[in-house]
Amino acid sequence: MMAEKKAKGQGGRFIPGAGIARFREWRGVRDTFYDYTQWLRILGVMAKFMTISPVRIVRGLLEYRWFGSYLAAFNMADKCVEGLRGPALRVAREQIYPIMQNATVQLGQMMKGDRRFGENDFAKKIVLLEQTMPPEMLAGFPNLIPLPLEVYQGLIGCYMDQQLCPHYIDAMEQIGLPSDSCRLSSNAAGVAVCDDFPQIGACIIANNMPCDSSTMNSQLIDRRLGIPSITADVPMRWEDRNTDKYALAQMKKTIAFIEEHTGERFDEEAFWRVIRAHNAEVEREMEKWEYIKTPYSPIGSSIAALYHAFYFTFSGGRLDSIRRADEKILALAEKAYREKENCFPKARHRAIMWGGPGCYWLQFPSWLYNCWGVLVVMSMDNFSGNVMIPTDTLDNALTGIARNYETGVMRRHLTGGWQHTVEFWAEAERFNCDMIVLNDDITCKGALGLTGVILDQAKEKPQKLMMVSNDMFDHRTISRQDMRDQVNSFMSTVMQEEPLDASLMVMDDGDGW
Secondary structure, three states, X not given: OXXXXXXXXXXXXXXXXXXXXXXXXXXXXXXXXXXXXHHHHHHHXXXXXXXXXHHHHHHHHHHOOXXXXXXXXXXXXXXXXXXXXXXHHHHHHHHHHHHHHHHHHHHHHHHHHOHHHOOOOHHHHXXXXXXXXXXXXXXXXXXXXXXXXXXXXXXXXHHHOOOXXXXXXXXXXXXXXXXXXXXXXXXXXXXXXXXXXXXXXXXXEEOOOOOHHHHHHHHHHHHHHOOOEXXXXXXXOOOOHHHHHHHHHHHHHHHHHHHHHHOOOOOHHHHHHHHHHHXXXXXXXXXXXXXXXXXXXXXXXOHHHHHHHHHHHHOOOOOHHHHHHHXXXXXXXXXXXXXXXXXXXXXXXXXXXXXXXXXXXXXXXXXXXXXXXXXXXXXHHHHOOOOOOOOOOHHHHHHHHHHHHHOOOOHHHHHOOHHHHOOHHHHHHHOOOOEEEEEEEOOOHHHHOOHHHHHHHHOOOOOEXXXXXXXXXXXXXXXXXXHHHHHHHHHHHHOOOOOOOHHHOOOOOOOOO
């Protein structure tokens, strides 16, 4: 293979084993200077983070195994923009900044309220949300802080450091829990077993994801945290409007639970402010989609789906930084479209990416673009949530929040009926894509059950279907190189194409971040 001849290219920038760049990517004077200023901007975010509660943050770094992985934040951000120039680089950096800014604020709030480092009143202002739950559930409580549980100890940590989650997965298996469980839930259960969740919160709202893994980890977390809990038990079959009455009752039950355990009272005026801001976020998202459908969009590759999942989980109308970033992104997209600028000049294919990704390789879409010219314009997470919440009556608004939860990350496509799992065919056509990259998460039993159906459908579709297996949080089972090998084989044999950069086909990054 060409990669065995040590072809010249960007692959030579990286340290063997670690996969970390020896030096910054040269993008020309203007773009290199811009990218470096954005690196300094993130440095400022990290410095500000340390001022939130310096002593407690240092203690947290020494106490929690997962916390140290966030030292790799700079590397993660840089690798998400590899190969990007011009408007595409600027859009990606505008998306990265609010993620880093607000994630560090929430990490600081965790440490500030952690009872492990001493009792404090701040912890009582926090209401924990189990992963995949939107913060709109607390829209009527302006004095409370919604914080996602499990996300920082698993998902985002895995983006930073592929070595993080295997420790917790092994801990989960060593006490006899099933080894073939979803890695998302297995990791959370392992964190609970190791007592590595911060001791925070007045109460916790759990999700009702139906798989055995989610039930398992919810029970373990409930036992370990020692705070009041409730399950927001909204319906799975969200298309059936007959379930709306039940969903509304669950929302009211959750609000009553929050009032009981925090002492706060539902503030309807504050509620409507958040809901209007949420709807504005959705409107801006829909506007971005119109640009993405065109050949002149600067939105895509690694960070776009993460940005959407971030504001679904963290903002929900609460973060003004999302509004500011969206406005800049839309201005860049409008300018690129007006000037008919090709923002991704390496692109030979436009692709939809679907299914549970290998979180230990967040930058997989960047590699696809730089090595093979496959541009991922939309991912499954982009289609989660996006519900315009009614503003006519309070009951309709609460039902809308339930619908946003029902159609959120993972839920929309895995619990709403099997037809939603295969929506990517229609979405590929809508976004003018000629290829689908299907993340084949080997631990998701629900998705695996549809593999045969998808393969049968692919025979009749014009788009090329490339399946890439992963183990979501555990790189030891299917490594980054194993994923590259699958793509290399497909592109060279099925597509009969040569790589754009053969030096990226085989890379030694198994030991690094």
